[in-house]
Amino acid sequence: MKENSIDITIINKQVLESLTAGLSGIDKDSAIKSGLSKGGEIIKQGGIRRLQNRMRAGPGGKTGNLLRSFTVRVKRDKPGVLAGFKKGKNGGNHSHLVDLGTVERIRKHKSRKRGGKGGRTGHATPNYFWNDTNELDKNKAMIEIRTGIAEFVEKVKAKCV
Known part of the structure; x- marks a missing residue:
């Protein structure tokens, strides 16, 4: 999940402190995680x-493996959220190939005895779904994080009163 993840980390600690002022440590942590989770869901x-708009339709595409592998995880120790793809079986290990594409490759050996059929392997055209998501949705996610934290704080303050 490291190479194909979008990492959102809160840099301005003063804004975070002003949003969560007056809450206990546990409530602060819950508020931050709630906001980060909402921001990650936007991504x-x-x-x-x-990805759905740019994938090839029909029998040659859209199996849904990559669509099912999207995941959002809030960091445990530091304030941050990771949005990316699950790894392993039924995971999105190939997301970078779909996003960035591949180049045409030539097989070295043509003889079957030497372990190959030879010939060329075609290229995959990039569709840049993840790069565009990073550029276009990162600011929306930051706004959603801030509003998520503010909503949680208001909810907790309303309970205390």
Whole structure:
């Protein structure tokens, strides 16, 4: 999940402190995680939407493996969220190939005895769904994080009163 993830980290600690002022440590942590989760979901939904629009339809495409592998994870220790793809079986290990494409490759050996058929392997055209999601949805996610934290704080303050 590291190479194909969009990492959103809160840099301005003063804004975070002003948003969560007056809350206990546990409530602060919950508020931050709630906001980060909402921001990560914005990135995830944008990626899914762009991938569905740009994928090839019909029998040669759209199996849904990459669509099912989208994931959002809030960091445990530091304030941050990771939006990316699951690894392993039924994971999105090939997301970078779909996003950035591949170049045409030539097989070295033509003889079957030497372990190959020879010939050429075609290129995959890039569709840049994840790069575009990073550029277009990152600011929306930051705004959603801020509003998510503010909503959680208001909800907790309303409970205390």
